[in-house]
Amino acid sequence: MKIALPTRENYIDGHFGHCEYYTVFTIDDSSKEILSQEIIASPQGCGCKSNIATTLAEMGVSLLLAGNMGEGAVNVLSRSGIEVVRGCSGDVKEVALSWLAGSVMDSGEMCHAHEAGHECQH
Template sequence: MKIALPTRENLIDGHFGHCEYYTVFTIDEQSKEILSQEIIASPAGCGCKSNIATTLKEMGVELLLAGNMGEGAVNVLKKSGIEVVRGCAGNVKEVALSWLAGSVMDSGEMCHAHEAGHECQH
């Protein structure tokens, strides 16, 4: 299984659409181990209007562990068959290991506020 995490400086980025890059871990669900790690460049633009959902799906990503994100991005990912867990924070490897241990749950919170000049309507 592959999981993706929106990342900035090895930490979960607080907003999915603004991340520096995506960390993609290939994991073994039975042994609860990370088998490999890849870095994927973040496309320009808002997360819900970029092609990142398609890119991640084509890589085999089934789950995205995120900080916060708008409803549009959540919907695009879910339509691509990628489960979304929001409310994550901290070092990406530690978050992935915590999820494997069963201690990470979706916060259910959506981002509704954006910086000045943000054009995307979530």
């Protein structure tokens, strides 16, 4: 199994569409341990309108652990066969390990709020 995390400076990026890169962990399904880690460059532009969903799906990613994202991004990822868990924060490896331990749940929140200097691109 492979899981992806939108990343900025080794932490979950709070906004999927603007992350620096994606960290992809390959997980051993039986032992629930991380086997390897790779970095995927973030495409230019909005996450939901980029080719990142297709790229991740072609790599075998089936789960994305994210901070927050708009409904468009969730839908694009879902259509590519990638489950989305929102509401994650912290060090990407710690978040992945927490998910493997069963202690990470989807917040169900979509990105709607527009803070000063923050633009969601749905």
